[in-house]
Amino acid sequence: MNRTMSDISYEVIVGLEIHVQLCTKTKMFCGCALSFGQEANTRVCPVCLGLPGALPVMNRQAVEFALLAAMALHCEIAPFTKWDRKSYYYPDLPKNYQISQYDLPLGRHGYIEIPTEDGRTKRVRILRVHLEEDAGKNLHTAGNFSQVDLNRAGTPLLEIVTEPDMGSPAQVRALAVELQRIVRYLGVSEGDMQKGHMRFEPNINLAITRPDGQFRTPIVEVKNLNSFRALERSIAYEVQRQLDAFLETGVTLQMGNKSTRGWNDVDEVTVLQREKEEAHDYRYFPDPDLVPVTTTGQWLDEIRSRLCELPLARQTRYVAEYGLSDYDAGVLTAERPTADFFERALAAGGEPKRVCNLLTQVGLKLARERGGDLSCLGLDPVAVADLAKMVDAGTVSATAANTILEAMAATGKAPASLAEELNLIQTSDAGELEGIVDQVLAENAQAVQDVVAGSKKSKKARAFLLGQVIQKTKGQANPKVVSEILERKLH
Amino acid sequence: MATRDLTAIELRDAIAERRIRSVEVVEEAFAQIDRLEPTVGAFISLFRDEALAKAQEVDRRIAAGEPVGALAGVPVAVKDVLCTSFGTTTCGSRILEHFHAPYDATAIRKLLDADAVIVGKTNMDEFAMGSSTENSALRKTVNPWAPDRVPGGSSGGSAAAVAARFCPVALGSDTGGSIRQPASFCGVVGLKPTYGRVSRYGLVAYGSSLDQIGPFGRTVADAALMLNVIAGHDPADSTSVDETVQPVPDYLDGINEPVKGLRIGVAPGFNAGAESSVCAAIDAALDVYRQAGAQIVEVEMPHLDYAIAAYYVIATAEASSNLARYDGVHYGYRTPDPADYVEVYSKSREEALGQEVKRRIMLGTYALSSGYYDAYYLKALKVRNLIRGDFVKAFEKCDAIVMPVAPTTAFRIGEKVDDPLKMYLGDIYTISANLAGIPGISVPCGLDENKLPIGLQVLTPAFSEARLLRIARMYEAATDWHTKKPAMVQ
Numbered sequence: 001m002n003r004t005m006s007d008i009s010y011e012v013i014v015g016l017e018i019h020v021q022l023c024t025k026t027k028m029f030c031g032c033a034l035s036f037g038q039e040a041n042t043r044v045c046p047v048c049l050g051l052p053g054a055l056p057v058m059n060r061q062a063v064e065f066a067l068l069a070a071m072a073l074h075c076e077i078a079p080f081t082k083w084d085r086k087s088y089y090y091p092d093l094p095k096n097y098q099i100s101q102y103d104l105p106l107g108r109h110g111y112i113e114i115p116t117e118d119g120r121t122k123r124v125r126i127l128r129v130h131l132e133e134d135a136g137k138n139l140h141t142a143g144n145f146s147q148v149d150l151n152r153a154g155t156p157l158l159e160i161v162t163e164p165d166m167g168s169p170a171q172v173r174a175l176a177v178e179l180q181r182i183v184r185y186l187g188v189s190e191g192d193m194q195k196g197h198m199r200f201e202p203n204i205n206l207a208i209t210r211p212d213g214q215f216r217t218p219i220v221e222v223k224n225l226n227s228f229r230a231l232e233r234s235i236a237y238e239v240q241r242q243l244d245a246f247l248e249t250g251v252t253l254q255m256g257n258k259s260t261r262g263w264n265d266v267d268e269v270t271v272l273q274r275e276k277e278e279a280h281d282y283r284y285f286p287d288p289d290l291v292p293v294t295t296t297g298q299w300l301d302e303i304r305s306r307l308c309e310l311p312l313a314r315q316t317r318y319v320a321e322y323g324l325s326d327y328d329a330g331v332l333t334a335e336r337p338t339a340d341f342f343e344r345a346l347a348a349g350g351e352p353k354r355v356c357n358l359l360t361q362v363g364l365k366l367a368r369e370r371g372g373d374l375s376c377l378g379l380d381p382v383a384v385a386d387l388a389k390m391v392d393a394g395t396v397s398a399t400a401a402n403t404i405l406e407a408m409a410a411t412g413k414a415p416a417s418l419a420e421e422l423n424l425i426q427t428s429d430a431g432e433l434e435g436i437v438d439q440v441l442a443e444n445a446q447a448v449q450d451v452v453a454g455s456k457k458s459k460k461a462r463a464f465l466l467g468q469v470i471q472k473t474k475g476q477a478n479p480k481v482v483s484e485i486l487e488r489k490l491h
Numbered sequence: 492m493a494t495r496d497l498t499a500i501e502l503r504d505a506i507a508e509r510r511i512r513s514v515e516v517v518e519e520a521f522a523q524i525d526r527l528e529p530t531v532g533a534f535i536s537l538f539r540d541e542a543l544a545k546a547q548e549v550d551r552r553i554a555a556g557e558p559v560g561a562l563a564g565v566p567v568a569v570k571d572v573l574c575t576s577f578g579t580t581t582c583g584s585r586i587l588e589h590f591h592a593p594y595d596a597t598a599i600r601k602l603l604d605a606d607a608v609i610v611g612k613t614n615m616d617e618f619a620m621g622s623s624t625e626n627s628a629l630r631k632t633v634n635p636w637a638p639d640r641v642p643g644g645s646s647g648g649s650a651a652a653v654a655a656r657f658c659p660v661a662l663g664s665d666t667g668g669s670i671r672q673p674a675s676f677c678g679v680v681g682l683k684p685t686y687g688r689v690s691r692y693g694l695v696a697y698g699s700s701l702d703q704i705g706p707f708g709r710t711v712a713d714a715a716l717m718l719n720v721i722a723g724h725d726p727a728d729s730t731s732v733d734e735t736v737q738p739v740p741d742y743l744d745g746i747n748e749p750v751k752g753l754r755i756g757v758a759p760g761f762n763a764g765a766e767s768s769v770c771a772a773i774d775a776a777l778d779v780y781r782q783a784g785a786q787i788v789e790v791e792m793p794h795l796d797y798a799i800a801a802y803y804v805i806a807t808a809e810a811s812s813n814l815a816r817y818d819g820v821h822y823g824y825r826t827p828d829p830a831d832y833v834e835v836y837s838k839s840r841e842e843a844l845g846q847e848v849k850r851r852i853m854l855g856t857y858a859l860s861s862g863y864y865d866a867y868y869l870k871a872l873k874v875r876n877l878i879r880g881d882f883v884k885a886f887e888k889c890d891a892i893v894m895p896v897a898p899t900t901a902f903r904i905g906e907k908v909d910d911p912l913k914m915y916l917g918d919i920y921t922i923s924a925n926l927a928g929i930p931g932i933s934v935p936c937g938l939d940e941n942k943l944p945i946g947l948q949v950l951t952p953a954f955s956e957a958r959l960l961r962i963a964r965m966y967e968a969a970t971d972w973h974t975k976k977p978a979m980v981q
Contacts, residue, residue, distance in 0.1 A: 046592075046593060046594050049821065050816045050821065051574075051592065051593070051594075051822070052574060052580065052582070052587065052590070052592065052695040052696075052816070053573075053574040053580075053592065053596055053691075053692065053693040053694055053695045053696065054594075054692070054693075055691060055692050055727060055728050055729070055730075056729070057726065057727060057728075057729050058729065085812050087812055087815060087859075089815070089818065089836055091820045091832060091835075094816060094821055095815065095816045096815035096816055096818055097812055097815055146832070148820070148821070281860055281861045283811075283812070283856065283859040283860060283861070283864075284859075285808060285812070285859050285864070285868060288698075288699035288700035288730075288809055289696075289699050289729065289730065290729050290730075291729050291730060
């Protein structure tokens with residue numbers, strides 16, 4: 001994206017490193033359950049505590065989840081991969097090395113499609129996808145000591161590194177949101193930002209063009225962002241800060257002047273953490289405690305069979321195929337249970353727009369109230385399709401249908417019996433309605449005159465008469481049929 | 492005959508047949524310990540009460556006709572590098588001097604399940620780094636054959652315990668010869684199984700791709716009995732081998748049957764650098780095999796000269812990473828008054844790790860450093876592959892390779908402590924089996940002019956322990972070196 005300020009223009013360049021916590025039953029290399037909010041150091045064992053003599057054993061489910069995500073990100077899957085030790089000393093890292101993947105990541109050279117502001121899509125290249133174990137947490141509560149909670153140590157993390165293909169804070173956010181949607185769709189992560197399931201580290205710099213030449217600002221990595229808002233804002237802040245810094249100092253990108261900054265969520269500024277990129281030597285080497293992983297064709301085929309249509313593709317298809325608005329399609333595809341439900345209702349003969357309205361206006365609202373996704377309502381997609389058909393057939397009004405859907409969620413009864421029970425069946429019997437129309441016309445001569453005169457009041461009077469008929473039938477008259485009778489009688 | 496002179500098999504059978512009670516055996520073991528341990532110093536910790544309680548339980552169950560395990564009532568010592576949920580697991584280091592492991596190593600669990608009576612945990616070179624047990628920060632162990640000499644190492648305490656008749660069998664660990672060399676120095680049998688045959692879960696790691704747990708005994712059959720108990724796949728150790736691929740046989744089955752048409756391989760010039768008494772003993776051993784009908788064939792081992800160099804790169808590289816966890820933060824020794832968290836690391840490690848451990852951590856860290864990785868670690872891995880290849884080729888021409896265990900017999904305490912390179916060169920014959928992952932055994936084959944034991948090393952292909960034991964037994968059956976006792980136990 002080019003921005004101009006009189007004689008200077010610049011382009012924003014962002015690459016993103018994302019850590020996604022996988023929702024496996026157990027940790028990456030031991031049998032401990034994953035943990036959130038438990039009492040410190042209660043979800044631990046000799047392996048994740050890094051005790052002497054303990055050995056890691058690979059969690060196959062984590063590898064399958066990682067492979068599934070790598071496939072969804074269109075990566076080349078490594079036929080042979082291994083585990084490497086990454087050495088550094090930190091109190092939250094019990095072995096003082098992290099088991100990760102160095103030169104043979106599970107996936108590489110992929111891409112992700114993200115929606116852009118103009119309603120199109122953009123392809124961002126994925127450099128690599130690999131699996132590693134998380135560290136614990138250092139707690140600095142009080143006193144001149146720190147405490148370490150190792151409940152999180154050993155949790156499987158998927159690390160995804162993109163190429164620097166994003167050109168605006170909004171694009172970075174779009175990628176993050178899209179990735180969240182993908183991992184949730186695949187069922188490999190809960191993607192819960194509040195629980196730290198997704199952590200972002202953008203690398204940001206600017207390509208500046210001035211009459212005296214082209215310049216690149218030093219790359220800044222912003223560490224450990226765990227909300228979309230912080231991600232977007234920190235990049236926006238960095239763009240301005242780097243521009244100002246360049247104009248003031250003229251310092252450009254050089255070997256070794258990449259710096260690391262943290263995000264202050266309160267003041268909404270980035271804060272310098274490490275001036276120069278330290279010459280980290282992680283002394284990677286293959287972990288001799290773990291055997292290499294061969295991803296055989298049969299295993300990969302089995303995993304590939306769990307792939308599904310990705311949310312963005314689904315959204316685009318809903319617009320093209322069903323004529324839904326982009327907004328509605330977005331709402332329907334935001335969560336996989338909604339989209340899957342929607343498609344099952346369509347398969348049962350529901351009209352797309354009608355089903356969409358029922359789900360977006362009532363279904364999702366109810367689900368949110370219950371704190372779950374659509375599947376928590378226990379609705380049968382076939383019954384919802386039946387309800388949509390009743391609206392289309394004029395058996396019930398659209399408004400009545402919403403009431404019926406709520407009742408279906410509450411009682412589990414079929415829409416037809418609920419319509420009767422709740423007295424919501426519309427009268428479409430022309431004979432019966434004709435009598436009522438005659439009665440209304442007789443009682444409202446002025447309005448009839450206004451319609452017939454074709455005056456300015458004509459439209460309003462016609463609506464008034466329709467309303468009177470509906471009222472007399474206690475709302476059960478089919479407005480379409482009544483309109484037709486009125487039309488005929490008033491000409 | 493005192494029970495301490497019986498083998499594990501003899502004891503086990505006598506206890507099972509109620510000819511003797513386990514309690515008596517264990518009491519006699521502790522009487523021997525009380526008598527000689529002040530001189531020998533084999534143990535870091537002893538479990539007298541627990542051992543007697545276990546012995547009583549075994550006796551009671553046998554009396555009640557209940558089934559018991561393969562080592563029921565037999566006293567066993569274990570190297571203090573194996574985690575036990577009872578007592579401490581020190582690895583001979585100050586940094587773990589008071590460390591209580593919350594779990595049992597798989598090999599320990601298997602011993603307990605076999606109803607063995609664990610009498611104590613034995614001394615060792617700190618973190619199994621050494622060839623004399625002099626690097627222990629906690630104890631001094633001497634050779635029962637000559638108290639001014641080292642027992643070998645790093646499993647010196649286990650070898651000395653068996654030689655001193657504290658117990659008939661013991662467990663050690665072997666990363667570059669740490670079972671075979673002390674077995675040789677102490678005149679007992681020591682077996683290093685194939686890498687992957689015995690679970691390493693709970694074995695405190697030194698060089699993870701080389702470490703293997705194995706038994707000591709005074710006879711080949713006792714080593715086989717111990718291997719029967721500890722061998723097998725363990726889901727907790729990914730590097731332990733699947734038994735559907737490599738089944739675990741009964742290693743005692745047919746152990747006394749000589750291998751017909753046996754071909755013993757020797758590498759030309761294999762004993763260059765070995766003391767003349769050692770060379771003579773090995774030559775004599777080859778004659779024993781010849782007389783048993785074996786054919787001696789020459790095999791080429793062109794890359795053996797590089798074994799020590801490759802070993803000390805690979806083992807130290809892995810060690811530098813494995814020992815990073817001893818940092819004063821989570822468990823073990825912590826410096827009393829650190830200025831900041833970096834000092835928790837640096838001072839705790841400085842104060843509580845020994846010289847040899849620090850030396851190897853430095854070597855390994857260097858070998859893995861960026862810019863040096865290819866030149867050292869990667870090259871060492873290539874050498875390792877070549878050595879593996881040498882063995883594969885050699886075993887096409889022979890069933891077993893014979894060579895000395897060590898170039899010398901037990902040396903004097905303090906003789907080599909200031910010369911690490913000289914110490915490292917003593918590992919020349921044992922290291923290649925660890926690099927290749929193959930099994931090797933040390934069997935007593937003579938005494939030198941100072942009445943110090945000499946060991947015969949036999950190596951066979953991976954997962955052929957049953958054959959290895961039979962071949963070793965052929966030698967043992969034809970000689971009486973294994974019946975010789977140190978003066979202090981006569």
